[in-house]
Amino acid sequence: MSVTLKRIAKECGYSVTTVSRALAGYDDVNETTRQRILEVAHNLGYQPNLVARQLQGQRTFTIGIITPPQIHHHEDDFFSLLIKGVNYAAAQYHYDLLISSRFPGTEEMDTYRRIVGGNRVDGMIVARTYQDDPRITYLQSIEHPFVVAGRSAPDLPSDFPYIDADSRVGVQMLVRHFIHYGHRHIGLILPPESVAFTAYRHAGYRYAFQDAGLTYHPEYVATGDLGEAGGYEAACTLLDRTPELTAIVACNDLMAFGAMAAVHARGRRIGEDVAVGGFDDIPAAQHAMPPLTTVRQPIYEIGERLTEMLVRIIADEPPAETQILIEPALIVRASSGQPRPQ
Amino acid sequence: MSVTLKRIAKECGYSVTTVSRALAGYDDVNETTRQRILEVAHNLGYQPNLVARQLQGQRTFTIGIITPPQIHHHEDDFFSLLIKGVNYAAAQYHYDLLISSRFPGTEEMDTYRRIVGGNRVDGMIVARTYQDDPRITYLQSIEHPFVVAGRSAPDLPSDFPYIDADSRVGVQMLVRHFIHYGHRHIGLILPPESVAFTAYRHAGYRYAFQDAGLTYHPEYVATGDLGEAGGYEAACTLLDRTPELTAIVACNDLMAFGAMAAVHARGRRIGEDVAVGGFDDIPAAQHAMPPLTTVRQPIYEIGERLTEMLVRIIADEPPAETQILIEPALIVRASSGQPRPQ
DNA sequence: GACACTATCCGAAACGTTTTGGATCGCCCA
DNA sequence: TGGGCGATCCAAAACGTTTCGGATAGTGTC
Structure with missing residues (x-):
């Protein structure tokens, strides 16, 4: 079907080896032969078979x-x-x-x-x-x-x-920011333990509390899968269990969107009644309503x-x-x- | 380096053919030999070389x-x-x-x-x-x-x-919607001519005007590349050239975002002073500020x-x-x- | 006139599969 | 006892490349 070296070789009377080397630009092929081969290859619309090349070269690029x-x-x-x-x-x-x-x-x-x-x-x-x-x-x-x-x-x-990204530092900055803004009861939505960065982000949360001389409340922490729905549920748990929360930090933006929805669903205003923060700064964070405070990871x-x-x-x-x-x-x-x- | 059929064959004393056929589940290999081959293949951690398979089968999946x-x-x-x-x-x-x-x-x-x-x-x-x-x-x-x-x-x-998607119908719906809302001066931001769907969307715009018995003004139409910046520039052109516009239809959401920015930059309120519509309904459309009216294409x-x-x-x-x-x-x-x- | 050297070309092997077309052997039946 | 048949196995070719190791012929040197 498709044009191969063999086909070109037959067409112009040289061996497959020579055709291959001509096309590859080796200097052990006569310049006029090379021109002839290049011409035939071009006319036939030759495209090297990459699969064959991969097999032979043991490289796939x-x-x-x-x-x-x-x-x-x-x-x-x-x-x-x-x-x-x-x-x-x-x-x-x-x-x-x-x-x-x-x-x-x-x-x-x-x-x-x-x-x-x-x-x-x-x-x-x-x-x-x-x-x-x-x-x-x-x-x-x-x-x-x-x-x-x-x-x-x-x-x-x-x-x-x-x-x-240095997750610990990121979450720490975010929590410190909320503390700065006067929040004392700050919830945290973590991903499952099995996700490697969970421990880092959890640590960032704890460090920020420690730095500020505040005590860490385990009941302010909930877990959600990394999606919007998981964030929604986790935020519901938090808001119902500990209504004193005035801020929620979610470990990624998607869960933060879910948390915003949960806050909204409880008739509380995002930002004014309950501040929400995320992590990642995906494009949607900037366009969210209200725009989402978050930790930007490039x-x-x-x-x-x-x-x-x-x-x-x-x-x-x-x-x-x-x-x-x-x-x-x-x-x-x-x-x-x-x-x-x- | 990696485990091949040849290696398995050597290991258990059968030919490459037999090993290949055993693994492929052909019934012309003895059940006990197959078990033996499967076992060896498994122990060696055999993974078929897909590149070789592709070359031989002329299929890549x-x-x-x-x-x-x-x-x-x-x-x-x-x-x-x-x-x-x-x-x-x-x-x-x-x-x-x-x-x-x-x-x-x-x-x-x-x-x-x-x-x-x-x-x-x-x-x-x-x-x-x-x-x-x-x-x-x-x-x-x-x-x-x-x-x-x-x-x-x-x-x-x-x-x-x-x-x-039936672009023509989509734009037509959108423009009709704006006309319904009482708009008479509706701008259009088209992609370059070279994009195939441009003519369809342009036609939708014209049809909607025609249906409503309104006249088509060529000066209400501008062109932008398909990005946010292109939408911004085109909207600027339109707003400055024909200030009477009270609505702008952009041919995709990205350009609509740009148009919103242009409206905003002129101190006019989106929706209230100038309505904006897009096309595609990308996720960001829903989260935009204000959320973007658009034509959803799945x-x-x-x-x-x-x-x-x-x-x-x-x-x-x-x-x-x-x-x-x-x-x-x-x-x-x-x-x-x-x-x-x- | 023999030797070396260069320029040009090519056969064969290799990459790891799958498939084609047998080969071998034992067994059964006429 | 020989022909046929099923079960089991395998050698070789093919997919399209690249590369290794020559082969051949022409040219120049001593």
């Missing part, structure tokens, strides 16, 4: 990333942003991107094994780490190049290349830099720094309300 | 999509949504997704040729059609499976599988359905309908303001 499936529209702009960043950088390095979506769990691990073990990619980008992440264990065990968006939980070693840039790091690791020229902690930024918006009198 | 690079965060949720839908459906059919990002133009065409001609994918999804789209011409000329999100401009044949679902269509075309079992026009829905939000007195 492709990087892989597996995301959770996103059924609803607004779910998880985190991955969208990350992918945009990765995609952009990958193109610059002449890499393609192979994406597959699976729910975390065995199915996801099978996909890792299939794609990585099946030699479909030169490297992997792992996002949103779990505690004791089996994907990382696997990639380390077979010594396959990979980089991680995020790192291990605080008590485990992060002995792999990663870029992560997801797009993290995607870009991770890709660069991965490409260099693949080329066996790892950059000097392969474990990068990014200082997040506090973005104050209307969901903070005004500083409270007294 | 991968579909490709090329998007424009998205440098800024909020730019173009259209492609994000489409990809989410495609990704989700692809996983269901056990296909992977190969993504590359290029700016439209020769570089994009080269990438098409490289990926499609290079046999990296079984099928392609083409998004956001141009007038007389060279990508489509190319794919048709080599008879490679593909489906399109969008169709040709009205005066050209759309002789390929596609799913598209992008995620289009991605899903396109993927299903493509998979069936690849399998040579094309569905009955391969040219689908979707009726969009008018979503009225606060950017419409209130019906005007008189």
Whole structure:
């Protein structure tokens, strides 16, 4: 069907070897022959079969990333942003991107094994780490190049290349901001324990209280999955259990949106009655009603830099720094309300 | 390095053929031998080399999509949504997704040729059609499976599988809605002519005027690229040239955001002084301030359905309908303001 | 006239699969 | 006892490239 080297070779009377070398620009082929071969190749519309090339060269120039499936529209702009960043950088390095979506769990691990073990990619980008992440264990065990968006939980070693925002500092800044605004009863919505960054964000919350000389109330803390619905439920729990809360910190923007909805549903005004803060600064945060105070983590840039790091690791020229902690930024918006009198 | 059939064969004393057939479940291998082979394969952690399989089978079980690079965060949720839908459906059919990002133009065409001609994918999804789209011409000329999100401009044949929203009807609904609300001076921000859907949306605008017995003013129409900045500039042009405008229809949500900013920058209130409408209903539209009236196009679902269509075309079992026009829905939000007195 | 050297070309192997078309052996039946 | 048949196995080719290690012929040198 499609045009191969063999076809070109037949067409112009040279061997496959010579055609291959002519096209590759080796200097052991006569200049006039090369011209002839180039001409025939062009006329026939030759495109090298990349799969064959991959097999022979044991290189794919492709990087892989597996995301959770996103059924609803607004779910998880985190991955969208990350992918945009990765995609952009990958193109610059002449890499393609192979994406597959699976729910975390065995199915996801099978996909890792299939794609990585099946030699479909030169490297992997792992996002949103779990505690004791089996994907990382696997990639380390077979010594396959990979980089991680995020790192291990605080008590485990992060002995792999990663870029992560300093979650602890981020949440700490946010809580301190609320304390500054005069809040004393501040709720926290954490992700499940299994998510690696949970402990960092929890610590940031506790540190801020400690710094301010306030006592930590465990009943001010609830857990939600990372979606909007989870945030809604967790906020409901908090608001009903401890009505004295005047602020809620959610561990990502999506859950913060849910929390805002919960506050709203109870007839209380966001910002004025109950301040709400999030984490990530996804695009929707800025457009939310009211705009959401949050901790900005440069997801797009993290995607870009991770890709660069991965490409260099693949080329066996790892950059000097392969474990990068990014200082997040506090973005104050209307969901903070005004500083409270007294 | 990695485990191959040859390695397993050596390990358990059978030929590569037998190992291959044992693993593939053919019944011409003895049950006890199969068990033995399965065991060895499992112990060695065998994963079939997918690249080799692709080369031999001339099938990749991968579909490709090329998007424009998205440098800024909020730019173009259209492609994000489409990809989410495609990704989700692809996983269901056990296909992977190969993504590359290029700016439209020769570089994009080269990438098409490289990926499609290079046999990296079984099928392609083409998004956001141009007038007389060279990508489509190319794919048709080599008879490679593909489906399109969008169709040709009205005066050209759309002789390929596609799913598209009925843009004309969508804009018509939106403009009629504004007319209903009492607006008589309604601006329109169109994309460049080269975008295939421009003519449809323009027609919708004209039809709505005609239906209402109003005259069409060419000076109420401006052009912007499809981004927020383009919408801002076009809206500025319109507002300054024809200050009598009380409503602006932008041909996508991003440009509508830009238009809102322009209205705001002139000290006029969105909705109350100047109503604004968009097209697409990307997630941000709902969270905008004020929330944006728009024409909803189910992008995620289009991605899903396109993927299903493509998979069936690849399998040579094309569905009955391969040219689908979707009726969009008018979503009225606060950017419409209130019906005007008189 | 033999040797070395260069320029140009090519055969064969390899990458890891799957598939085609047998080969071998034991058994049954006429 | 030989022919046929089923069960089990395998060698070789093929997918399209790249690369290794020559082969060949022409040219120049001593």
